[in-house]
Amino acid sequence: MRISKSPWLLHYDGSSCNGCDIEVLAATTPRFDVERFGIINTGNPRHADIFLCTGGVNSQNKDVVRQIYDQMPDPKVVLACGICACDGGIFKDCYNIMGGTDTVIPVDVYVPGCAVRPEALIDGVVKALKLLDEKAEKMKRGEYKSLTSAEYEAARRQDAAEEKNNA
Amino acid sequence: MTMIGMIAVIIYLVISPLIACLISGVDRVVTARMQGRKGPKLMQPWYDIVKLFAKEATSVNDMQKILVMAHCFFAIFSGAVFFAGGDILLVLFALTMAEVFLVLAAYSVNAAYSELGAQRELLQMMAYEPMTLLTAVGFYLSTGSFKVEDIIKTDIPLIIKMPGFFIGFCFILVIKMRKSPFDLATSHHAHQEVIKGLTGDLSGPVYGFSELAELYEEVLMLGIVGLFFVTSDPLSLAGAAAAIIIVMFCMSLTDNIFPRVKWEGMLKAAWIVTFFAGGANLVVLSLLNR
Numbered sequence: 001m002r003i004s005k006s007p008w009l010l011h012y013d014g015s016s017c018n019g020c021d022i023e024v025l026a027a028t029t030p031r032f033d034v035e036r037f038g039i040i041n042t043g044n045p046r047h048a049d050i051f052l053c054t055g056g057v058n059s060q061n062k063d064v065v066r067q068i069y070d071q072m073p074d075p076k077v078v079l080a081c082g083i084c085a086c087d088g089g090i091f092k093d094c095y096n097i098m099g100g101t102d103t104v105i106p107v108d109v110y111v112p113g114c115a116v117r118p119e120a121l122i123d124g125v126v127k128a129l130k131l132l133d134e135k136a137e138k139m140k141r142g143e144y145k146s147l148t149s150a151e152y153e154a155a156r157r158q159d160a161a162e163e164k165n166n167a
Numbered sequence: 168m169t170m171i172g173m174i175a176v177i178i179y180l181v182i183s184p185l186i187a188c189l190i191s192g193v194d195r196v197v198t199a200r201m202q203g204r205k206g207p208k209l210m211q212p213w214y215d216i217v218k219l220f221a222k223e224a225t226s227v228n229d230m231q232k233i234l235v236m237a238h239c240f241f242a243i244f245s246g247a248v249f250f251a252g253g254d255i256l257l258v259l260f261a262l263t264m265a266e267v268f269l270v271l272a273a274y275s276v277n278a279a280y281s282e283l284g285a286q287r288e289l290l291q292m293m294a295y296e297p298m299t300l301l302t303a304v305g306f307y308l309s310t311g312s313f314k315v316e317d318i319i320k321t322d323i324p325l326i327i328k329m330p331g332f333f334i335g336f337c338f339i340l341v342i343k344m345r346k347s348p349f350d351l352a353t354s355h356h357a358h359q360e361v362i363k364g365l366t367g368d369l370s371g372p373v374y375g376f377s378e379l380a381e382l383y384e385e386v387l388m389l390g391i392v393g394l395f396f397v398t399s400d401p402l403s404l405a406g407a408a409a410a411i412i413i414v415m416f417c418m419s420l421t422d423n424i425f426p427r428v429k430w431e432g433m434l435k436a437a438w439i440v441t442f443f444a445g446g447a448n449l450v451v452l453s454l455l456n457r
């Protein structure tokens with residue numbers, strides 16, 4: 001059985017202007033009935049398979065985002081929804097904004113748009129489901145373990161240092 | 168244990184999860200249709216539980232794992248005693264024991280939402296426990312035995328003697344099956360007030376075990392509903408099955424009509440129903456027995 005038959009979502013609002021949140025929430029309301037696909041909008045990282053993050057990450061909530069990510073059991077997929085979550089978007093140059101979601105945790109799927117269009121969002125989730133299955137397969141063979149947020153941070157630091165050296 | 172009892176236990180152990188998944192799948196579809204949606208696939212609960220077991224095994228502490236396993240064990244054990252024709256009091260006490268283990272598991276992680284969930288679970292137990300015990304007493308008064316194998320030897324369906332107990336039991340079934348109220352520990356509703364509370368800090372296979380226990384529990388509870396209809400005539404089993412289907416449907420309906428019942432309401436309502444429906448029936452039965 002494929003794990004994508006029962007993907008449970010977790011939605012977290014970083015520093016979004018709420019435009020993307022409304023789109024994400026609208027797509028998970030009973031009207032659109034995502035339960036058809038076995039999707040449950042859970043509020044609990046420990047039960048979630050897919051992490052939908054909207055808005056950029058700021059210096060106050062970066063630890064929250066890290067903690068949510070670390071509490072999710074493998075296999076898991078992170079979706080950055082909206083251009084703010086992809087790279088900081090319109091808030092990019094704000095003093096408190098670190099940038100997109102990928103400044104603190106590894107992101108698997110980037111869904112652009114301001115605000116993110118429901119069609120794009122659904123497209124993104126479909127991609128995420130494929131990834132989820134692939135990760136589950138690899139995990140079964142013992143070839144996969146996702147990075148923790150601390151490991152990711154270290155890897156980013158190292159990359160930045162190398163880049164500096166090369167330059 | 169009789170031969171039939173042994174076979175019943177084996178059947179119970181092997182196919183309960185599948186049957187319970189099918190029942191809750193139908194329930195989810197029916198609920199969705201009542202709300203004008205299409206709803207999930209029929210076997211969605213099965214996909215969910217299989218997925219949970221495929222996830223990474225993490226747990227907050229070792230104690231939590233052991234307690235959840237104990238919860239699962241006692242839930243399965245109580246069902247096995249029931250289907251083996253054992254003592255219904257033992258069944259109910261083992262079931263309470265199972266619940267207590269889950270509550271302890273939630274307390275063991277020392278997290279806010281788990282703790283809140285555990286408290287609500289205790290309240291929930293306070294709401295339904297009197298009625299389950301009264302039901303056992305009712306079976307005793309009408310058949311002279313606490314043993315399930317003796318209870319099913321009756322000539323007339325027990326619902327005739329125990330309508331009040333039946334109403335009371337169906338009422339608490341809605342709570343016990345985690346349908347209403349919506350703000351309960353680990354209610355099935357897609358709301359996030361206590362973030363699943365009780366099971367909030369379980370993940371992957373550990374959560375899977377608690378879900379598995381719930382499936383076995385569901386079959387046991389529906390078995391007790393059936394007990395009101397089973398007689399010495401084997402044909403009565405069909406009647407019991409029909410009754411279970413009707414009860415399940417009524418449960419979905421009640422749940423959808425009263426989607427915003429809170430736990431205070433539950434406590435009051437459960438005790439009032441227990442007192443009037445269960446109590447009145449108890450008085451009548453004891454007068455008849457004199």
Ligand code: SF4
Nearest residue numbers: 017019020082084114
């Ligand atoms: S991408 Fe646009 S709509 Fe979405 S959070 Fe950023 S500014 Fe708001």
